[in-house]
Every structure is written in structure tokens, then in C-alpha cells.
Amino acid sequence: MTRMESGRRVDPERLELALEAAGLGDFQFDMIRDQFLVSRRMAAITGLPEGVVPANGGQALDSYVHPDDLEAFRRDRVEKTSNGGPYEMEFRQIRPDDGRTIFVRLAGVVSRDETGRPIAVTGIVQDVTSQRQEEESRQRLLAELDHRVKNVLAAVQALAQQTAKRTTSLDGFLANFNGRLKAMASANELLTAARWRGAAIDHLAAAELGALAPGQTSWEGPELFLTPRAANALSLALHELATNAVKFGALSTETGHVQLRWSRRGDGGFDLRWTESGGPTVAQPGRRGFGSTLLEQVTGRELNGETTVEYRPAGVQVRLRAGAAAVAPRPDTVPEAPAARVVETVAASSGPTDLKGAKVLIVEDAVLLALELETGLSEAGAEVIGPAYELEEAMALLDRQIDAAVLDANLNGRSVTPVAEALARRNVPFVFATGYGETAGAPGGFDAPVIRKPYDVTQVSAAVAELLRAR
Incomplete structure (x- = not known):
């Protein structure tokens, strides 16, 4: 045997370590001898006795399956061992040693002889109680x-x-x-x-x-x-x-x-x-x-x-x-007391806001809110760029002339920071209109006004107007 051929074989000791590290137990069901071999690892997982036990025609595990899962377990066992090939099953098992009910995932492969008759099943079991x-x-x-x-x-x-x-x-x-x-x-x-x-x-x-x-x-x-x-x-x-x-x-x-x-x-x-x-x-x-x-x-x-x-x-x-x-009761997690209900730099406008001719980028992933912003800013005279609903859409609009921007902090789970950084490099002012409850200032540490959702659109118009006046 060459060195390469030897390396293709899995060292049994290493296989044992790998199965143990993965929390898996292994078994063998010899259909010819009608014997079920429970490994040490499977015994530790299921509470079943280790070693060779009579398989009783494949029903050796039935007495340990939860009564509510037994019918489905039997039906799946017959169907999947008859069809051949790899198969998986999940069921509740009552451990015989301590009476605990656990969820078990069983995966096996059916071996067949030359005539196609199933002769053995080799597989693994795993305790999936925590996952369930x-x-x-x-x-x-x-x-x-x-x-x-x-x-x-x-x-x-x-x-x-x-x-x-x-x-x-x-x-x-x-x-x-x-x-x-x-x-x-x-x-x-x-x-x-x-x-x-x-x-x-x-x-x-x-x-x-x-x-x-x-x-x-x-x-x-x-x-x-x-x-x-x-x-x-x-x-x-x-x-x-x-x-x-x-x-x-x-x-x-x-x-x-x-x-x-x-x-x-x-x-x-x-x-x-x-x-x-x-x-x-x-x-x-x-x-x-x-x-x-x-x-x-x-x-x-x-x-x-x-x-x-x-x-x-x-x-x-x-x-x-x-x-x-x-x-x-006092909760385990107690937030710090807020300094004020609204961490905002502008209030709702008391009169009409003039944004005539201003090119304002809207980046907002909520379509209805984006449309409301577009309507409000347009009524104030702004030329709306966008709205951009995704980060890539917003980045693609940055080559346009932009006088100011309204940014949602989170776009479908992605931070708007790349857009804010690009605007900051161009000295384009922006306001955050966000639902996040940060009390330490603007998201990402930017020096920008913040308006918390839910907001009045006139607040956004007033904030944009203030940004343009300050330029």
C-alpha cells in the first residue's frame, strides 16, 4: 500500500474523536443477524445500554420513543429503510436511565446486497433538544x-x-x-x-x-x-x-x-x-x-x-x-434614564419652509415613509433625488449634484454609514431620520441633526433648510 493510499483511510481513533467533538453517537443495525449495536457515545446521548442488543426486527428503539411520536417514527422507519439511501428522522425519546425526554436526530445509510435486499443500517444520533x-x-x-x-x-x-x-x-x-x-x-x-x-x-x-x-x-x-x-x-x-x-x-x-x-x-x-x-x-x-x-x-x-x-x-x-x-418586577436590564424624550435638533415647522431649488437626496427603506418625505420636501420646493431604498441605490446616486440629504440609519439591516461618509467627504450636509433610540447623538458619531421616528415631515423640511442656511 502506498503512502497516499494509506492517507485516504480514516484513522479509527481520529474518527472517534471527531464524532465525540461533534456530539454525535454512532450505531449499526445488522438486519441479517437482527442485532443492534449501540456505541459508547450513543449510550451517553440516549441513555440506552451500550453494546449489542436484539433488534427485534428493527423495533429495538420503539419502547423508548415518546408515545406521541411513535406512530410517525415507525412509519418513517419502514418507508425510509425500504427506499434505501441516506435518510434522517427527528423524534422525542424518553431516556431509560433518568426518564428525561430529549429530541433526537437520527441519520442513517442503508446497505444492500447484490440482489438489492437491505442488509444493514449504519448511522449517527444527535441530541438536538437545545436546538428545538x-x-x-x-x-x-x-x-x-x-x-x-x-x-x-x-x-x-x-x-x-x-x-x-x-x-x-x-x-x-x-x-x-x-x-x-x-x-x-x-x-x-x-x-x-x-x-x-x-x-x-x-x-x-x-x-x-x-x-x-x-x-x-x-x-x-x-x-x-x-x-x-x-x-x-x-x-x-x-x-x-x-x-x-x-x-x-x-x-x-x-x-x-x-x-x-x-x-x-x-x-x-x-x-x-x-x-x-x-x-x-x-x-x-x-x-x-x-x-x-x-x-x-x-x-x-x-x-x-x-x-x-x-x-x-x-x-x-x-x-x-x-x-x-x-x-x-425590576428587569434584569435597566436602561439609563433619558435626558429628554426626543433627541432632536429641530421642532416641527411653525410655517412653510422654503427649499426652492435645493437638490435633496432621500435614503429611506420604508417605501410609504419615503413617499411622504418626497411629497413634503417637494411641496417645500426641493428637487428630490431618489428616493433610494437600498444602500447600492444610494451609492449610485452620489455622483449627482446634491445640496443636502435625509438618511435613514438602517437600510434593510445594513448601515447607511458608507453614504454618510461619502457625503461628509464632499461637505454635503445631511440629517438622520431614524427609528433608533440612541441618546448619545447621531448614529455613527457623525455631527448631524437627528430626528426620531415617528416624526412630522415638517421637521425634516425645517432641518434641511437649517442645514442649507448654515453652509
Whole structure:
């Protein structure tokens, strides 16, 4: 035998090591002798006794297969050993040594004699319990995600309908609806950072009040986490209160102040009080808006408690009593408190924005949002380049004359960084319009304005106009 021919053979010891490293056990089924050989590795994986055992016509493993899988196991065994060639099977097996149920993948090859009669099966087994559990976990997560997405869409739909019923103009509807949508997005951002285990009240307060009127808002209370449902409800309530305070209440003047305090109750719930002071004299409103309905009918119920609103001359006072069901355990992952709800450099435009003649590149993978951006920028007078929905599309447009750009941070799972770097080298200014909740500034560390989704398109137009003015 030549050296090359010898090298073609697999060293049995190396094969043993390879099978062990791969977590595989091997077996042989001699159909002529009706014997089943269980290797040491297969015995360790399945709990079956090591060595040669009677095959009982191929049914040696049947007594160890989970009853719910036995019929399919028998049917597959007969079908696949009769057809010949390689085959695979997966089934649940009850280990005889400790009674545990495991998922086993079995793969084998049927050997035949000169007449084509099957005479032996050689194969391997593998414990795939962890893989099956991971797959089941993924399926549960997908189902939970589907449930949450549908709940969010239903909530947004209800929010739009309720806002529309109580708004007399399109501009008023857009302003109110966008603000409420941002409040929901803020709560969801905090919940996502904590893997949907809960959101802290002080984080919700910081997100809603932190950027409104520096020095005129304060909040304090013990560390307390809310369930996702309660967090969304409280975030919306704080948004409504803050909006009213800015328009009509304590935050409409430089001398006013809003204080938010909360405390635990002995029954596991908590009390929360919103107090306005130093603002204009308050009177009972003549009509009930959506905010009042939300606070008095929705918030308390969603937090398993009740809400009372008092329009005292010195300032609005709101008391919320929440039940224990609204409180969540402290999550394993607790995000840092946000500095403000919106990390943005521009607000919605209070008037028409003039972008006449400006060539603006749009890079956005959400088609509907890209179309909305195109419409908004075009109405402001811009000449839109794109929109580009993919990274390659955007890169191909960079040889055009571009005055400014609007960039989504993520394009179908790919970073927009190459586009941003190319624009930066050409000194073309750009704004990020993104759904990512980064609080440390622009994605990728670029010196650029950031507008968080969901946004008002007028914010984007105003940001682009500001960029062009600064050139």
C-alpha cells in the first residue's frame, strides 16, 4: 500500500474523536443477524445500554420513543429503510436511565446486497433538544411580537380616531396625533431597552418632561417599574398633561412649575401626583377634549386604579392611584434614564419652509415613509433625488449634484454609514431620520441633526433648510 493510499483511510481513533467533538453517537443495525449495536457515545446521548442488543426486527428503539411520536417514527422507519439511501428522522425519546425526554436526530445509510435486499443500517444520533427549544422559543417570540405589533397598530388606530373626533382642523389633528404618537414611541423605546420587562416611572418622566422647560419641571419618587401596558398608558397621560401645561398651564409662563411625585402603597400599587403652580389662574374647561377623556377614563383603568383631575385656581392637580397589577418586577436590564424624550435638533415647522431649488437626496427603506418625505420636501420646493431604498441605490446616486440629504440609519439591516461618509467627504450636509433610540447623538458619531421616528415631515423640511442656511 502506498503512502497516499494509506492517507485516504480514516484513522479509527481520529474518527472517534471527531464524532465525540461533534456530539454525535454512532450505531449499526445488522438486519441479517437482527442485532443492534449501540456505541459508547450513543449510550451517553440516549441513555440506552451500550453494546449489542436484539433488534427485534428493527423495533429495538420503539419502547423508548415518546408515545406521541411513535406512530410517525415507525412509519418513517419502514418507508425510509425500504427506499434505501441516506435518510434522517427527528423524534422525542424518553431516556431509560433518568426518564428525561430529549429530541433526537437520527441519520442513517442503508446497505444492500447484490440482489438489492437491505442488509444493514449504519448511522449517527444527535441530541438536538437545545436546538428545538431555541426554535420553539423563537416561535413564541415571533407570536408575542405579532401580538404586540397588532396591539400597537390597534392603539394607533384608536388614537387617530379619537384625536380626529376632537380636532377641528387638519393641522391641529396632525400636531396632536404626532405628539401622542411620539409619547407611545418613547414608552416603547424604554420598554425595548429593558427587553419588554418594564419601564421605570422616573425614566418616563424624564422622557416626557426633561426637555420641555429646563428648571421648571421636577420629579421624584422611589424606583418603580411599570408593566408594558401601564408604561404606555402613563406615558400618554404625562404627554397630555405636559402639552396642556405648555399651552395653557404652568409651563406657559416663565414663572410656572410642574412637580411630579409618586410613592409606593402597602398593597403593592402606587400613588402619583401631578401639581402645577406659578402659572396663570386656572378655570374648569368649557369642553372636554381627548386629553381629559384619556386621563379620567383610560389611564386609571389601564393602571388598574383611578384618576382624578382638579382644576384649582393655583394650578391643575392630578392624582393617579394605580393597582399592584400595574407594577412590574425590576428587569434584569435597566436602561439609563433619558435626558429628554426626543433627541432632536429641530421642532416641527411653525410655517412653510422654503427649499426652492435645493437638490435633496432621500435614503429611506420604508417605501410609504419615503413617499411622504418626497411629497413634503417637494411641496417645500426641493428637487428630490431618489428616493433610494437600498444602500447600492444610494451609492449610485452620489455622483449627482446634491445640496443636502435625509438618511435613514438602517437600510434593510445594513448601515447607511458608507453614504454618510461619502457625503461628509464632499461637505454635503445631511440629517438622520431614524427609528433608533440612541441618546448619545447621531448614529455613527457623525455631527448631524437627528430626528426620531415617528416624526412630522415638517421637521425634516425645517432641518434641511437649517442645514442649507448654515453652509
